[in-house]
Amino acid sequence: MKLKKEEIQKIVLGVLLAIGVVYGYFSILYFPLKAKQKAKTVSIDALEPEIAALNTKIARISEIEAAEPEARKIIDRVEVMMPEGAPLAWFPTQVGDFFKRQKIDKVTTRMATDAPDKDIPSYKRIIWNIELPKTECVSFASALSQFENEAMLVEVQGIVIETQPEDPEFQRVTLSVNNIVKQQ
Secondary structure, X not given: OOOOHHHHHHHHHHHHHHHHHHHHHHHHHHHHHHHHHHHHHHHHHHHHHHHHHHHHHHHHHHHHHHHHHHHHXXXXXXXXXXXXXXXXXXXXXXXXXXXXXXXOOOOEEEEEEEEEOOOXXXXXXXXXXXXXXXXXXXXXXXXXXXXXXXXXXXXXXXXXXXXXXXXXXXXXXXXXXEEEEEOO
C-alpha cells in the first residue's frame, strides 16, 4: 500500500494540526490555568491567618454584645450615683460635708487635673487634692475607710501624712484621689 502525495500531505498536515492543538492546549489553556491555580492557592493560604484573626475578632465582638446588657445596668447604676452639675460645684462640698460628719474640720479640696477616661468613653477622671490640716491618726484612718466605702466612684491615689512639731497629737494629711464623672 502506497500512499499518494495528497494523502501524505493530509497526514503531515493532520500531524502538524494535532501538534498545534496539543501545543495550543498546553500553552494557552493548561499552563496559564495551573499558574492561576497556584497563585490563588498561595493567596488563599496567605489569607487564612487573617481569616482566623477576623473570626477571633467576631467571637470577641459577640461576647461583648452578649455582655452589653449587664454593662448597661452597671453604667445606669453609676450614673445614678453621680450628682447633677459640674463636679467642681458638688465634689468639694460633698467631701467637706463627709469629713465634717467625721468631726474633721477645715477640709480644703482642690482640683489638680482632669482627663478623659481611656477605658470608658464619655467619662473623665478628675484628680483632686484634699487637705486636712489638723487631724488625729486614728480618727483619720477610720474616716478614710468609711470615705472609700461611701464614695464608690472615688479612688485614693496617694496619702501624705506630715507631723506637726508644735502639736504632735495632730497630723497634716493630704489625699490625692481621682473621681470618675460624666463629661459635659
